[in-house]
Amino acid sequence: MKKALVISLALLMALTFCACGSTESEKKQFRVGMECNYAPFNWTQMEESNDAIAISSGGYAGGYDVEIAKRIADALGMELVIVKTEWNGLIPALNSGKIDAIIAGMSPTAERKESVDFSDPYYKSELVIVVQKDGPYASATSLADFSGAKITAQLNTFHYTVIDQIPGVNKQTAMETFPDMIVALKSGKIDGYISERPGAVSAIAANSELAYIEFAEGSGFETSDEDVAISVAVKKGSTDLLNQINDALADIDQDTREQLMNDAVANQPVNEE
Amino acid sequence: MPQSFWGGVVFIAEKYSTLFLNGALNTLLLAIVGTVVGFLIGLVVAIVRTIPVQPTDSFVKRAGLKVLRGIFIAYIELFRSTPMMVQAMVIYYGVFSSVSPDYALYVGMFVISINTGAYMAEIVRGGVISVDSGQTEGAVSIGMTHWQTMTSVVLPQAIRNIMPSIGNEFVVNIKDSSVLSVISVAEVFFTAKSAAGTYMRFFEAFVIACVVYFVMTFTITRILLLLEKKMDGPKNYTIHGSQTTPDAEIRVNGGGRDK
Numbered sequence: 001m002k003k004a005l006v007i008s009l010a011l012l013m014a015l016t017f018c019a020c021g022s023t024e025s026e027k028k029q030f031r032v033g034m035e036c037n038y039a040p041f042n043w044t045q046m047e048e049s050n051d052a053i054a055i056s057s058g059g060y061a062g063g064y065d066v067e068i069a070k071r072i073a074d075a076l077g078m079e080l081v082i083v084k085t086e087w088n089g090l091i092p093a094l095n096s097g098k099i100d101a102i103i104a105g106m107s108p109t110a111e112r113k114e115s116v117d118f119s120d121p122y123y124k125s126e127l128v129i130v131v132q133k134d135g136p137y138a139s140a141t142s143l144a145d146f147s148g149a150k151i152t153a154q155l156n157t158f159h160y161t162v163i164d165q166i167p168g169v170n171k172q173t174a175m176e177t178f179p180d181m182i183v184a185l186k187s188g189k190i191d192g193y194i195s196e197r198p199g200a201v202s203a204i205a206a207n208s209e210l211a212y213i214e215f216a217e218g219s220g221f222e223t224s225d226e227d228v229a230i231s232v233a234v235k236k237g238s239t240d241l242l243n244q245i246n247d248a249l250a251d252i253d254q255d256t257r258e259q260l261m262n263d264a265v266a267n268q269p270v271n272e273e
Numbered sequence: 274m275p276q277s278f279w280g281g282v283v284f285i286a287e288k289y290s291t292l293f294l295n296g297a298l299n300t301l302l303l304a305i306v307g308t309v310v311g312f313l314i315g316l317v318v319a320i321v322r323t324i325p326v327q328p329t330d331s332f333v334k335r336a337g338l339k340v341l342r343g344i345f346i347a348y349i350e351l352f353r354s355t356p357m358m359v360q361a362m363v364i365y366y367g368v369f370s371s372v373s374p375d376y377a378l379y380v381g382m383f384v385i386s387i388n389t390g391a392y393m394a395e396i397v398r399g400g401v402i403s404v405d406s407g408q409t410e411g412a413v414s415i416g417m418t419h420w421q422t423m424t425s426v427v428l429p430q431a432i433r434n435i436m437p438s439i440g441n442e443f444v445v446n447i448k449d450s451s452v453l454s455v456i457s458v459a460e461v462f463f464t465a466k467s468a469a470g471t472y473m474r475f476f477e478a479f480v481i482a483c484v485v486y487f488v489m490t491f492t493i494t495r496i497l498l499l500l501e502k503k504m505d506g507p508k509n510y511t512i513h514g515s516q517t518t519p520d521a522e523i524r525v526n527g528g529g530r531d532k
Contacts, residue, residue, distance in 0.1 A: 031374070037470025044467040046288055056375050057459035058295045059467070083374045084467075085457045089366070093457075096370035179475045206473045208276060269471050272274060272288070 030078035032069045033085040033099035034061065040198045040264040041065045041105035041230075044084070050267045053082045064198070064264040065103045068122050068252070072103075072232070075248035091115055094235055101245070102233035109226055117236050119245045121229035123257060125196035126214070127162060127221045130185065130203060133211040137191055142219040143167065146192065152181060153194040158227040163194060165221055182207055194221075196228070198265060205270045274472060281477040289468045289481075296464035297485050299378060303453065303460060304446040304493075307385030311446075312439060314386070315393025318345045320423050322394075323401055345394065352391035358452040360384055365456040374457065381458040385450060389442055396438045400431030433504050440497040444490050461485050 036044040036055065042063040045052055052060035053070070061082040073080035083099050090102045094116060108118035129146065131137045137149055147168035153159035155174040163171050172190055175181045181193040182203055192213075195203065200212040215221070232249070234241050252260075274284045286293070321341055326334075352360065361384045365372075369380050404427045412422040432439075451462035465482035469475040508527055515521040 033374075035467075035470065037467040039471050039473065043471035044292070045471070046291060057377075057457075058292050058464075083457075084459070085374065086455055086463070089362075089455060089457055092362070092366040093374065096366050098370075098372075098374045177475065179473070202473050206274065206276075269288070270274060270473055 027077070027079040029081045030069075030073045030076055030101070031081045031083050031099045032065075032073075033083045033090050033093050033102045034065050034069075034104035035087050035090075036061045036063075036082070036084045038105050039063060039202050039270060040261070040268045042103075043269055045269050050263075053080060055082055055084045057084055062264075062267065062269075064123065064261050065105060067260045067264065068232075068249075069101075069103045071252055072101075072245055072248045075251065076244055091233070094233060097235070100234070100241070105230050106233055107227060107229060108231045108233075112233070115236065116233040117238065117242055119232040119234070119242055120249055121225065121231050122249050122252070123230045123261065124225070125198060125228050125230070127159065127194055127223060127228070128197050128200045128212045128214050129192045130181075130195050130200050130210055130212045131192040132185060132188075133209050135191065137213070138211055140213050142215065143221070149191040150189075151192050151194065152184070152190050154178065154181070158223070159194040159196075162221045162223065178203065182210070185210065198261060201265045202268060202270055205265075205268070274474075278477060281472070281474045282480055285468050285472055285474065285477055286481050288472075289464065292459075292464050292467070293461065293481065293485060296459055296461040297489060299458065300447060300450050300460040300486075301489060302378075303381055303385050303450040303458070304443060306382045307389045307446045307450070308439070308443045310382075310386035311389025311393045311442065312397075314390030315395075315397040316428070318349070318390070318394035319397035319401055320420075321345065322398060323423075324419050348387075349391045349394050352388055353395075356452075357384065357388045357449060358455055360388060361453055361456045377456050377458050380456060381450070381453040381460075384453065384456075385446060389446060392442060393439075396435050396442070397431065399438075400435035401427055403434050404430045433501075436497070436501050436504065440494060440501075443493055443497065447490050447493065448486060 034042040036042050036059075040063055042061060042065040044055065044059040045062050046059055048054070048060055050062055051070075052062035053066055055061050061084065066082065069080055069082070083093070085093050085099065087104070090099075090104060090106070091112070093099045094102055102116070103122075105123075106112070108121075112118070129137075129140075129151065131140070137146060140146055143166045146166045148170055149166075150170045150172050151163050151166065152172035152175055153163060155176055160174045163169055175184065175193070178193075178195070178199065181190070184190045185193060186207070186209065195212070197212070197214070204210050204212060232245050234245065275281055321338070322345060324338060326338060361381070364384050365377065365380050372380060401423075408426050408430070409422055412426045417426070450458075450460055453460060454463035454466065457463065461482050465478045468481070469478035472478065509525065511522060511524050513521070513523040
């Protein structure tokens, strides 16, 4: 008798749990991992302005990656959920199924391709050189103009290797972080550092005495797609999802992408008053 | 945003105030849960490890205790000899790989609790050893069981002795919970990284984190000192009072423990 009671109770509980499980929202979730601290690709802001998406751990996610994620989620007919994740945790989170995709300004390098699959690029950044606004290199237009200049770049990045393409450059020791290079540049220890354009725009927004030099096509650095492109990462073997993402990305043309990036650069929290 | 250093600090502190507050609450929660649960784990492990075994005891009791002690020692050694950051990665992305990222905070609590438990087990064992063996002998001689001896004689003294160490663990937990940022727990360090990357101002963001950590640890150490004072009881007290012969009264003035 007692046993029967216990079993029926257990059954009842199991049923209740099942019922809880089935009453989820109609729309399936598309969980996207990003750091939310890599402006202007992704950042954390406190207001819901510029159509930012709420993060469960607090604040709102905004930036170029978020805009791309929104468009992909729309194309998939799913509800976008931003999962704020530490950079080194992004790939483990993807492979353990905690998130469905990584849209975090991530370049499709050969090493990463070993453990995840990448979509077509959704942005290609160009390399620029950040200099002092009133310095001797402020009016440079080609790599040759930087002959003799003290140039550096971030440690362990391809930014540092492309410095060799500048003829007669005075290559300096690589530096750990961008703020380090900004300080070195402001104090005159270096004449310039290599950066991707969005990063340079952000650095200038926060430091008004700096400027960056863009190069016309053909007179700048030669780079490979693996370095300058950024792509959406999905779990290895999820071909269906990858195809759908590629279709969604194909619908976002080059002009729209530039516009989205310009908006992100203009709207990022650094520019707040 | 303002160009000056202090301007930047004030700007970020104002903008991110709710996130930093939320981060501080999560950090405190992790430290409190970690220290309390870790302490309970430590108590259980220490009590079991000090159960006396006589050759006359049944085989089941002896074998069971031996196995249990083996497990506890393996647990202590394993968790003391690997960094909490590595434990967090292994547990979050390995053992709990199917857990939703919304529960990162709970996984964080689990990690910090079992990590602290391993240290606490040794701290409590140290406390138990520090109580003179005459106390245990006295308790046993009046017929107390091991459990009674522990709960009414040894542990009350042992816990008072290890209070400074427990306080240390608490403070260490407040600061070390920052390594749980690797599994994306939104505590103070994780928040500071967000602020730094969002505003491109690293020094300013981490100065704020320093201040938040300092305020928390300093407040906690003061509270723990007060708690210790309370545990010591009053400085002046009467051991034996007598209404008829006042001379027979035994009074202690300036007793208790010196700091």
